[in-house]
Amino acid sequence: MKAGGERLLIAGVVLAAAGSAVVIGLLAALPLPGIAAAIALIAALGALGLIQIRDATPAARASVADWTMVRAVADGENVPVLLINRDGHPVCANQTFESRFGGVGFAAVPFSDQDRAQLTISTRFAWQNGSATFNARLGDRNFIIAATRAGWDEPVLVWRFTPDETYDRAADVIGAIAGDIGERLGHAGIMAAVIDERAGLLAINAAMALRATAGARRELNSNELDELLTLDDAGRLRFVAEGPAAAPLRLFQVPLAEEGQDGPRLAAIVDDDSAIVSAGGDEALHTLLSMLPFGLALADRDGRFLYINQAFMRAGGVPAGSMPVYPSDLVIAEDKAAVADAVRRFALSRSSQGDIAIRLKARPDDPIAMTIAGTRGLGEAAALLSLKDNSEETRLQREVAQATKMQAVGQLAGGVAHDFNNILTGIIGHCDLMLMRHSPGDSDYDDIQQVRLNSNRAASLTRQLLAFSRQQTLRPQVLQLPDVVSEVSNLLKRLLGETVELVIQHGRGMASVRADPGQLEQVIVNLAVNARDAMADGGTLTLRTYAMSAAEVRRLGSDVLPIADYVALRMSDTGTGIPEELITKIFEPFFTTKEVGKGTGLGLSTVYGIVKQSGGFIFAENPSAGGASIVIYLPIHTGIGEQPEVTKPADKPLELWGQGHVLLVEDEDMVRAVAERALTRHGYTVTTAANGEEALELLEGDEAPDLLISDVVMPSMDGPTLVRHARLKFPDLPVLFMSGYAEEQLRRSIDIDRVHFLPKPFSVKQLAEAAQKVLAEAAAE
Missing domain, CATH: 3.30.565.10 (Histidine kinase-like ATPase, C-terminal domain)
Incomplete structure (x- = not known):
């Protein structure tokens, strides 16, 4: 830990200890709510003192003063935690993160391409809505990766990587088969094992180990399943250790991996002549299915349900106390025939397996996959059906999609508003110029006023579009x-x-x-x-x-x-x-x-x-x-780190008539023509340029203009780039930017001092006032 980090840790510990001593000393005199508040204070101070923050940048140490951020990090102290700023750079990470992934930042996390794409979507969603969650497999474990936005002045995303213990089906089943559940299955006559995609044993219950070794009780975890079993010429299955005279066996397998992926399988073996599988209502087999953490059901050759475990009932949206007769009873009317045909087809083919997309009555808007596999050796049961309860995953996907759509529509709305503002500037400006030649009572005066009024109504619509896209200028x-x-x-x-x-x-x-x-x-x-x-x-x-x-x-x-x-x-x-x-x-x-x-x-x-x-x-x-x-x-507003607001005296009305040389740069011909005529009418000498390159050529002389008025967004060379080049030669050149985008948005993206903004659409009077104000401030400096 760096010296600054050590000082932070020591200060935190001292602060926690001191706070704890004071609070404990007062506990006896406090009522019950006061004691609860004191305990919460001790916990908060202790978390602040004990968490070891790893700085990724020097600025990260300053950000620790943000109590919201520190509290967010404290909440995840036992899992990997990473803080990311608006630019996507790591601010800090805790020791657990660095130990787990061997570095600081998302670059150290072994995301797959698909998970990294999901990370990008979730990041946008979290910045917009405050939080986001998705699942990813990192190395040998599954994680629930959650982001929470924290901090008001310099907000960050707090990412927590929580191991998803419940998500790993194979791990759950391995523990069950190797433990007490496997022992109980053995007492019921079921031999069970979990094997990987190469048939290697991952777990085995005692009953199967005893039969596979003919009572030798030797270790089998490293053996492959095909070394323990053999098939005779008639296709009958037996244990190798028991020899060809032993009773034949029946084997069935249940995939534990996600649909369409290779992975561990549950293998269950029973004696061929055992009464265990003599009927679909067999209690031992049902006990096995009920212990599995995912939805399974058995159906006969006619497609009737023989057994449904609780996970299947939940995933299928079956109300408590009811029992469907056919799988088609779970789906909407349009899917009934397809489901019934699929179950019968797979039940007759036995060895085949496939997926079918269905829409449940309980959730008709969210299609899910039903896996159907033909079975053998299970008595009346001819088909094994599997459902996965993905309602939470579907909900999160819908929220991410909705947030992405809102962001895309917002960007579109902002762009439309910008272009529309250019058009309205020309219309309103020409109306103002015409009104200068007409007086009330003229035949055209009322018509021009009506055009101007409707243009201002259209301008209010563009302001609403900018409000939705969060690009308007606020005065908080x-x-x-x-x-x-x-x-x-x-x-x-x-x-x-x-x-x-x-x-x-x-x-x-x-x-x-x-x-x-x-x-x-x-x-x-x-x-x-x-x-x-x-x-x-x-x-x-x-x-x-x-x-x-x-x-x-x-x-x-x-x-x-x-x-x-x-x-x-x-x-x-x-x-x-x-x-x-x-x-x-x-x-x-x-x-x-x-x-x-x-x-x-x-x-x-x-x-x-x-x-x-x-x-x-x-x-x-x-x-x-x-x-x-x-x-x-x-x-709520805390006011930490802010300067008190100073009320400025009201500005005196400016004299609209002015003088001086103005260089006007605007790529829209209509806007450029209106602005040139407006400034000329108010006494200015105006030189125009259609783009930044043309304006730089006009600035090659030794005499600087009194004022540079430029659009912000222009093809080839934009307004800020033009100003940077111009001030290399004329450092004190006054600048007035005009743009259809919002001032607040532009100021965040333009790092140029001593510039002013005039939002579009503007009137002739507003342009003259803005020019006069900029020149007056420049003369006063």
Whole structure:
């Protein structure tokens, strides 16, 4: 451990010891809830002191001050833990991770290509939704690999690699056959062994070992099964040690590996003339099947069930207390004939095996595989059926697919909004220029105003698209959620009308949150309007704000919501509710259940984007009491490491008339023409360039322009690259970027000092104001 790490460990231990001493000394005077809180404090301090954090970068040591991150690491101290930052680089790993994988970072983990692709999908899902989980086989073990997003200032993903003991079927069966279960099978007359794909023995019960060695009781774990058994000319099976005069045997095998993969098998041997398999209702055989950890059933030649174990019942969605007669009773009507034919076909062929995709009545939307194998030597049983309960895996796959789709749609929405903003800039700009030549009362004045009004309405739609794609510019403030609700309550009463009653309830002890108050008001209004439309005959809309502690979040058991302290807003209505098949789609852009012309489908997608960009989470529910509920969780604001906000005095109105030389760089001809005419009308001398290369040629002279106005995204050379080259020659050159993307998004990707932003679409007046403001600030420096 490095010196910094040692100091951190020692400080943690001292802190834990001191905290423990103080808390223990006060325990006697505390009531029961106080004692529980003290014990929790001791546990937290102890975990912080004892966990050995391995720094991957120097910045990792500073991140230990984030209590959320330290707590997340402490929760997984007994399993490999790795922290990854936004860039995908490892921040730190615990000792268990380094010991297990021999390094720090995902590069040290022996992922297969398929698992590495799943890792990429899960990483995106975790950054967007707070957590993700998938299964992978690493070396000789299966792991449940789970990510949790932690930290607010510099968030990281905390990855835990938990060994999946229940997932390894072969290991479970090997332990059972070699232990007490194998002993009980032997007493029932069943000889059992687990063999690998090369017929090597992995486990054997005492009954089979005794018969295979003719009572010699020697070690057999290294022998191959074919060395113990022999076939005579008539195809009868016997133990080699017992000789040709011994009674023939019957052998059947059950695959333990996943479908379509080689792997261990369970081999069961019984005497050919034994009464054990004389009928399908044999108790010993059923005992064997009931002990196996996966769904198995036996069917006769007509396809009737003879036996079903509990795992098969669970996987098939069979209600407790009922017993299906045929396998086709488990599936939907469209699959009944195919299942019945497949069972009969495999039952007659005996030695064949195959899979068939089925849709269960219990889960008609999730096709699963049923494995059917013909059997021999099992009395009336002619077919062995196997089902795997993959409902959890299917649910996770659906969540990952939904998150991936939402991310892809968000990227598309952001791109469409950018291109559309360029078009609207030209339309609004030309309207402003025409209005300068017309006065109220002219025949064309009202028409131009109408075109401008509709253009501004279109611009509001692009802002909604940017909100959904989380690319809008937010102006976050530290605020109390009840205050925001109070500010918008009067507007809500007017929007809801007389038939809908508005009920507002505020909880106690709520902490502050950090969000854009204007955007939060838009969220509340959009949700209220949707609720009103769902209550056509009137009803009650309830807005409730309350605090959610980390303990309460943990009790929710959500796979998406990270365990932390939140302030929640729940909006519940008494309307028609949300159909279950639509509840996962309501936040998608342009999805609406309203009639044509009565909605754009952007209301809830805007809400979704604002909440997610604010660091929160949003869920839709159908309460048992009826109606629908939308719940928003916003993380509490701690203010750690932040500078206090300083209220700036209001800026004085700028004089729009200016002077000076402006270099205008814009690849869209329409936008470039409007901006040139607007700046010229306000007194500037304007030189234009259609791309970055042309602008650099114009800057080759010795005289610098007074202001450089450039688009951000341009072909060949973009705006930031142009500015970097220009400032090599003119370090003090003022720069104004204009873009259809959001300022907040651009500032994260552009590392250039002393630049200003003007979002598209803009009017002639807004362009003149922005140019004048940049020149005024440059002159004041």
